Amino acid sequence: MPGAISPTTFSRAQVAKNNTQDSLWCIIDHKVYDLTDFLDAHPGGNIVLQQLGGQDATTAFYNLHRHEVLQKYSGLCIGTIQDETPEVVDPQPGDLSAVPYAEPTWLSPQFSSPYYKPSHHQLRKALREFVDAELKPEAQQKEADGSYISQEMIDKMAANNILAMRLGPGKHLHGKTALGGAVKGEEFDYFHDLITCQELARVLSRGFQDGNMAGMSISLTAVRSWMKDTKLRDAVTEECLSGKKKMSLAITEAFAGSDVAGLRTTAEKTAEGTHYVINGTKKWITNGMFSDYFVVGCKTAKGFSVILVPRDDNVETKKIKTSYSTAAGTAFIQFDNVKVPINHLLGEEDKGFQVIMSNFNHERWAMTAAVIQWMRAVTEECLKWSNQRIVFGKPLSDQPVIRAKLARMIQHTEATQAWLESITHQLNTMTYQLQNKHLGGPIGLLKSFTTRCAHEVADDACNIFGGRGITQGGMGKVVEQFHRTYKFDAILGGTEEILSDLGVRLAIKQMPKARL
Numbered sequence: 001m002p003g004a005i006s007p008t009t010f011s012r013a014q015v016a017k018n019n020t021q022d023s024l025w026c027i028i029d030h031k032v033y034d035l036t037d038f039l040d041a042h043p044g045g046n047i048v049l050q051q052l053g054g055q056d057a058t059t060a061f062y063n064l065h066r067h068e069v070l071q072k073y074s075g076l077c078i079g080t081i082q083d084e085t086p087e088v089v090d091p092q093p094g095d096l097s098a099v100p101y102a103e104p105t106w107l108s109p110q111f112s113s114p115y116y117k118p119s120h121h122q123l124r125k126a127l128r129e130f131v132d133a134e135l136k137p138e139a140q141q142k143e144a145d146g147s148y149i150s151q152e153m154i155d156k157m158a159a160n161n162i163l164a165m166r167l168g169p170g171k172h173l174h175g176k177t178a179l180g181g182a183v184k185g186e187e188f189d190y191f192h193d194l195i196t197c198q199e200l201a202r203v204l205s206r207g208f209q210d211g212n213m214a215g216m217s218i219s220l221t222a223v224r225s226w227m228k229d230t231k232l233r234d235a236v237t238e239e240c241l242s243g244k245k246k247m248s249l250a251i252t253e254a255f256a257g258s259d260v261a262g263l264r265t266t267a268e269k270t271a272e273g274t275h276y277v278i279n280g281t282k283k284w285i286t287n288g289m290f291s292d293y294f295v296v297g298c299k300t301a302k303g304f305s306v307i308l309v310p311r312d313d314n315v316e317t318k319k320i321k322t323s324y325s326t327a328a329g330t331a332f333i334q335f336d337n338v339k340v341p342i343n344h345l346l347g348e349e350d351k352g353f354q355v356i357m358s359n360f361n362h363e364r365w366a367m368t369a370a371v372i373q374w375m376r377a378v379t380e381e382c383l384k385w386s387n388q389r390i391v392f393g394k395p396l397s398d399q400p401v402i403r404a405k406l407a408r409m410i411q412h413t414e415a416t417q418a419w420l421e422s423i424t425h426q427l428n429t430m431t432y433q434l435q436n437k438h439l440g441g442p443i444g445l446l447k448s449f450t451t452r453c454a455h456e457v458a459d460d461a462c463n464i465f466g467g468r469g470i471t472q473g474g475m476g477k478v479v480e481q482f483h484r485t486y487k488f489d490a491i492l493g494g495t496e497e498i499l500s501d502l503g504v505r506l507a508i509k510q511m512p513k514a515r516l
């Protein structure tokens with residue numbers, strides 16, 4: 001190394017001398033990088049690097065790369081510039097972001113919130129460390145290669161009771177503590193639940209997010225609430241929450257989605273009355289590819305019933321490719337004469353509609369929490385990008401049209417989070433019966449409004465990022481993914497149209513004889 005003052009500090013003049021392909025250095029954020037051996041390996045080619053040899057390449061670098069590129073290639077850094085210190089924030093696992101609006105109000109030090117207690121902060125911190133250090137690297141790998149969550153990761157989540165937290169508050173958490181004592185199961189409330197939904201969504205891998213036991217979180221809840229055989233219920237709960245078995249909710253078919261009356265899968269009782277025999281198909285079943293149990297919506301003698309069906313040789317699952325990763329394990333399923341004992345029925349025969357409806361509130365609320373987290377992450381991406389991207393010699397954020405888009409993104413994110421927290425407070429203070437009575441409408445309206453907001457955020461973000469907003473990988477990777485996948489939240493768990501209509505129909509039902 002020509003001209004090193006000490007092993008780790010150099011003067012700018014010394015860096016300037018290393019400007020040939022035999023010794024090519026550059027400065028990025030006051031740090032010195034030796035790119036000589038990287039010239040041929042650089043994905044952007046050797047020419048661009050040679051053009052900046054010996055110079056300060058900070059602006060050029062952040063115009064084209066995410067900061068994580070520097071974290072990945074930290075081995076190329078040979079020191080810092082004498083008497084200068086790096087300025088760019090170098091996020092570490094578990095860190096809160098200091099970018100305005102990148103965290104909800106309750107996590108911003110200058111604000112307060114009536115909803116959150118110390119145990120909420122503890123859980124948030126522990127979960128974020130787990131997600132950043134453990135879950136996110138696996139999520140990003142699985143999202144890219146389309147394979148399913150590893151048993152090792154499921155075991156880690158089970159050991160920390162994260163699988164149990166996915167079901168929301170309840171007796172299944174009693175006697176357990178989450179993440180090394182961050183919160184006791186008995187104290188776990190809907191704000192802990194909200195934090196769990198939002199922190200887990202921070203893996204920013206939409207297919208994996210659903211592949212991470214989303215099926216169980218919307219089906220085991222029905223088993224817990226409605227299975228009469230309590231011994232079987234508890235045995236199945238234990239298998240799933242320990243991560244040994246996986247479960248999914250199998251309602252939709254190619255023939256019918258929200259229109260439950262149009263379902264064609266049948267469950268016929270055997271002559272002895274001891275079993276149901278199930279025949280039919282299901283489509284778009286999240287986690288279906290790797291599930292051991294299916295909570296299946298079936299036509300029975302006089303109506304619709306919900307039955308827990310264990311996988312056997314007569315259950316066939318085929319992969320469906322959707323616009324997110326096959327890491328979600330989305331399946332087409334055929335049940336061909338599958339025999340199930342009658343104690344696998346959930347609730348009453350022919351009264352399955354009640355079972356399904358009572359399960360929907362938590363599912364829709366949880367989906368809303370996650371998509372708001374995505375909107376927030378995308379807003380943070382746009383704030384950073386428009387600040388670092390230089391166009392016509394100025395940061396992109398100098399353009400009023402870009403600032404107007406940022407304003408809308410912040411407004412959509414903050415407004416929906418505030419409504420979500422208000423509904424979460426209601427969940428916390430109502431019994432399960434009262435939640436079902438009073439919150440179905442508001443949650444339906446919240447979810448459908450939120451996914452309309454997500455549509456606006458995805459659209460604005462994509463335009464801000466330009467070509468990068470439609471490119472997988474690199475600067476716009478989060479925006480591209482959100483733009484490609486936000487529709488999952490607008491469709492799964494009830495479409496925007498159905499949910500908006502539900503909200504208004506329930507409101508009209510409660511109208512007093514009020515007149516203008």
Ligand code: HEM
Nearest residue numbers: 033043044048049052057060061064065066069073474475
């Ligand atoms: C420590 C120094 C650098 C490293 C480790 C590095 C690494 C990379 C990597 C991994 C990519 C692939 C895309 C991505 O992941 O974002 C890339 C792309 C690129 N790099 Fe670098 N790079 C460095 C410095 C530079 C500098 C100083 C320039 C000068 C302008 C440059 C220009 C480019 C270009 C033009 C691309 C293609 C961008 C695109 O497709 O949008 N790189 N670089």
